[in-house]
Amino acid sequence: MAIRSVILGCGSYLPARVLTNADLARMVETSDEWITERTGIKSRHIAADGELTSDLAYNAALAALAHAGVAADELDLIVLATATPDHTFPATATRVQARLGMTRGAAFDVQAVCSGFIYALSVADNFIKAGQARTALVIGAETFSRILDWTDRGTCVLFGDGAGAVVLRAEDNPGTAADRGILSTHLHSDGRHHDLLYVDGGPSATQTVGHLRMKGQEVFKHAVVNLAEVVREALDTNGLTAADITWLVPHQANRRIIEGTGRKLKLPPERVVVTVDHHGNTSAASIPLALCEAVLDGRIRRGDLVLLEAMGGGFTWGGALVRW
Structure with missing residues (x-):
């Protein structure tokens, strides 16, 4: 029997503030039509002053754990994908770990920008397949609004803030494509x-x-x-x-x-x-x-x-x- 990582549940969190294309048109030379035609974007969420990547990640983590029916003390691993960490170090994942009350296992960040969640999922999946973790939390969280040049209409209209997470657990199965x-x-x-x-x-x-x-x-x-x-x-x-x-x-x-x-x-x-x-x-x-x-x-x-x-x-x- 092969070990496979099964997604038990997922969760997300978006900051309360919504920035529309019309709002952006008052900040930089652009328009709703220009943005929509080129990108398909109509609005995005922006983190509040003092709202950190770890805050977004923590709230998404809580939602994912609740959806999965898993308690934080069951976790062996947290892998957090972000290009906008709270600080240069320590890893933002360890701040989430502490807030969740998880005191065993490991927590660390992965940085691959927009591919970060796929990278983090792969890392957690391989930990589980290797038998080094049974239950893992994988998070993607960003506050890209903090690294935007709000005078550059080619980039500032594209990005938003938010976080999403999934809970993985090891399960034995035959390892065929028909299995979860x-x-x-x-x-x-x-x-x-x-x-x-x-x-x-x-x-x-x-x-x-x-x-x-x-x-x-x-x-x-x-x-x-x-x-x-x-x-x-x-x-x-x-x-x-x-x-x-x-x-x-x-x-x-x-x-x-x-x-x-x-x-x-x-x-x-x-x-x-x-x-x-x-x-x-x-x-x-x-x-x-x-x-x-x-x-x-x-x-x-x-x-x-x-x-x-x-x-x-x-x-x-x-x-x-x-x-x-």
Whole structure:
């Protein structure tokens, strides 16, 4: 019998403040039409003053644990994906660990920007498969509003804040594609493309936080190619085809990228989970936020085959196939 990581439950948290395109049009030279046409985004959530990434992560964690019916003292592992930690160190995951009252096991951060949740899911899945953890909490949480240049209309309109989480538990099963759990994860990176999407600050380089910088058209071109490749890799690994996919839950960066990926898979739009219109790009929080929304509203059901995929700065990209 093989050990497989099964997702027991999910949870999410969004800050109370909503920033609409109309609000942005009063801050920078843009319009609702310009933003919507290019990105599909209508609004995004922005963390309040003093509201930290760990606060968002903690609230998403509470919701996920409640949905899974798991107590914090059952956790062996917390893996938190973020590019906007509370501090340079310690890891934001340890702050969540302390607030949850978890005093055993391990908690640490993973940094792969928009691919962060896929990376964190893969790390936790491998801990479980190796027998080093039985129950794990995987979180994606970001306060990207803190690293935006609010005078740059090409980037400040794209991003939002939020957090999502899932609870994993080891289960014995035959290891076939028909069984529940994470079937496979696939991670990639290519550091040659650093200058296409990065933050121009950091403790070692500038001793400042810095702002996000992006060459959007170039990132778009790479995203289309890389996401298509990782989708094929995930399906081929499991002997499946695109026709087997029940739901695509992509990173919510841009509606055009999402729709393009869906077309490549020949998935009708109603089988693709889209939240970018009301969340914006929440980086590592993007996939768990979208996943949780589709689970809680009843779209994703037991036995569904769910494909998760993302690409982010670095470049990093990855995918995961999950039988719900």
